[in-house]
Amino acid sequence: MNKDGTQVVNNQGGKWNGTNQYITVTKNNWTIWKDFNFNKGSSTKGMYQRTYRVTGWYRHYNGSKYLSVYDNKGKWLGYLNEGAAQIVNNQGGKWNGTNQYITVTKNNWTIWKDFNFNKGSSTKGMYQRTYRVTGWYRHYNGSKYLSVYDNKGKWLGYLNEGAAQIVNNQGGKWNGTNQYITVTKNNWTIWKDFNFNKGSSTKGMYQRTYRVTGWYRHYNGSKYLSVYDNKGKWLGYLNEGAAQIVNNQGGKWNGTNQYITVTKNNWTIWKDFNFNKGSSTKGMYQRTYRVTGWYRHFNGAKYLSLYDNNGKWQGYLNEGGAAKASGAQGTGFSMNKSVLVIKNGYSIWSGFNWKEKARTNSLINKTYQVKWYYKHMNGSTYYSLYESNGKWFGYVNSGAVRERRGVAHYLGTSRQRVLNELNAHQNDRFYLGTPFRLAGFSNPEMFLVPNGVSSPYGPGMNCTGFVATVTRRSGGNLNRISGITSGVGGYVNAYNWRDALMRNTEYYSFSSIDALLKSGKAQKGDLIYLEAMFTDPFYDCHIGIFWGNRSNENRFWHQVIDGNKISHIYSGTRYSKVYLFPQD
Incomplete structure (x- = not known):
């Protein structure tokens, strides 16, 4: 240094000024000079936004200040015009403001409190979560450090960018998967996007299963699933709190x-x-x-x-x-048939809690209507029984009863065969006009001779013989009457028909002929039996065939004292009750 305050230097570079500073390169394609003859070294292209050490500088004769730059390995890089760099406070480098979001992708990296590398927290609790970045530094060590904030605005520290992925929005990083979920919340929102524009609601999706092709861990802390239906249609983003991940397409148990x-x-x-x-x-x-x-x-x-x-x-x-x-009895199946109690030792249940109401021992040969039956889980079938007045009686095991079917089924014929037989002769004298035969019951066949049949007995029938003749000629088996009763006269005694049919077939009873016609139950071809008034001195019963074209039409085909005829319903003696025996 001269006394006048000047110093003679070796070249145009000027005097060396020692320092210990850091710079961040801010220009993209400036030259690094090897010397002050301005021999070119490298370019700042590969150094842009990176931080370097400056050990000194020169104020050149051309007026510019040139920094002597070293990398983090201590290698001298050359002289850089200070206009291409910004002096910074520490090794951290220059602050670069931004407004971005990242998702943490490393599980156990350190969050630094400062660039003295004092440890803050770990990314362990941040893994796969999304955070806001307000800026970053390109450190002297070569790494980029992000300044990270949580969704409450709390600063968390500096995170090496290698531990995170920059994402497009607050939604965070896309994580592909192939999973299934069952929706467990009833009225949560399906979002169209991460601006939270509403799509549909989970109301119609509740307890249903959907496919998830990926998910996002949003900046707000929630995980959102990208949901598809079974047609491959994208439904939107659903907060994972509204669903349960399941093992397969079956869905949630x-x-x-x-x-x-x-x-x-x-x-x-x-x-x-x-x-x-x-x-x-x-x-x-x-x-x-x-x-x-x-x-x-x-x-x-x-x-x-x-x-x-x-x-x-x-x-x-x-x-x-x-x-x-509603229980182990199963669902009820509708039924409409009559049954006869035939076995002792069965319970009548008041419900399927097995509270006993009665026993079948006292109900043998009683008839009930079955309106429902149940196939119980224990393997048995139970009938729901109703009395003739329509009052419910109880449940019984089907093994305790036998079905009552119509007359035709019981006797081995059909309604149509009976109708065919009678229709063929309603306009001739085959049956009509046949005289009444009154004699003993020693030979039942004497009472089965209509006008149209040749017989050594000559024509003649009683009321029961007419019904028996029509039944036999229709293919019916009369032994089903005579074979199960002990009454005299076999199949030509109406009392025997009453007993056999009441025991084995469905029937209805009425207090009067008018009540029968109003019931709507009679069909053409059914049997009508009029019970005797047993208090009368000369009581008798009567039987015939209903011949109305409508259930309320008072027409009756029967055998009476003055011969076989079609007339209104009546008996030659007073009656106490009317029985209807349907053919089917």
Whole structure:
């Protein structure tokens, strides 16, 4: 240094000024000079936005200030015009403001408190979550550090960019997957985008299963699933809190304790949700099973997990193949038939809690109407019994009763055959006009001779003989009358018909002929029996065939004292009750 304050230097570069500073390169394509002859070194192209150490500088004769630059390995790079750089406070480098979002992709990296590398937290609790970045530094060590904030605006520290992925919006990073979920919340929103424009609601999706092709961990802390239906249609983004991830397309298991009755005859019972076939419902039809739980499959169907009464698992059945029941008795099936109690030792139940109401011992040969039957899980069938006045009586095991069918079924013919026989002769004298025969019952065949049949006995029938003749000529078996009664006269005694038919077929009783006609139950060809007024000195019964074209038409084909005729319904003596025996 001269006394006048000047220093002689070696070249145009000027005097060396030692320092210990850091710069961040801010120009993209400036030259790094090897010397002050301005021999070119490298370019700042590969150094842009990076931080370097400056050990000193020169103020050149050309007026510019040149920095002597070193990298983080201590290698001298050359002289850089200060206009291409910004001096920074520390090794961190220059602050670069931004407004971005990142998703943390590394599980156990350090969040730094400062660039003295004092440790803050770890990314362990931040993994796959999304955060806001307000700016970043390109450190002297070569790494880029992001200044990270959570969704509450709290600064978390500096994170090496290698631990994160920059994402397009607050939604965060896309994470592809191939999973299934079952929606477990009833009225959450499906979002169209991460501006939170509303799509649909989960109301119509509740307990149903959907496909998830990927998910986002949003800046707000929630995980959003990208949801598709079974047609491949994208539905939107759903907060994971509204769903449960499941193992397969079957969906979520929903435990229950219910009973069902199988209502389809040949559906498949599946072994699993790869739809490997198990058995068929063919052998399970109308039987009752226990359901311990169910799945709402991705295909939209609900599958029930079935067990039999021995606790053996049967498989999965589509709910469309069954009806829910209120208990182990199963669902009721409608029925309309009469039954006769034939066995002792059975209980009449007041309900399926097995509270006994009566025993069949005192009900033998009594008739009840069955309106419903149940196929119980215990394997038995139970009939719901009603008395003749329509009052419910109770439930009985079907093994205690025998069905009462119509007269035609019992005797082995049909209504149509009976009608065909009578229609063929309603306009001739085959039956009509046949004289009444009154004699002993020693030979029943004497009473089965209409005008149209040649017989050594000559024509003649009583009222029962007319009914018996029509039945026999229609293919009926009269031994079903005479073979089960001890009354005299066999099949030509109306009392025997009454006893046999009341014991084995369906019937209705009425207080009067008018009540019968108003009931709507009579059909052409049915048998009508008029019970005797037993208090009268010369009582008698009467039987014939209803011949009305309508249930309320008072027409009767019968045999009376003045011969065979079609007339209104009447008896030659007073009657006490009217019985209708339907043909079917």
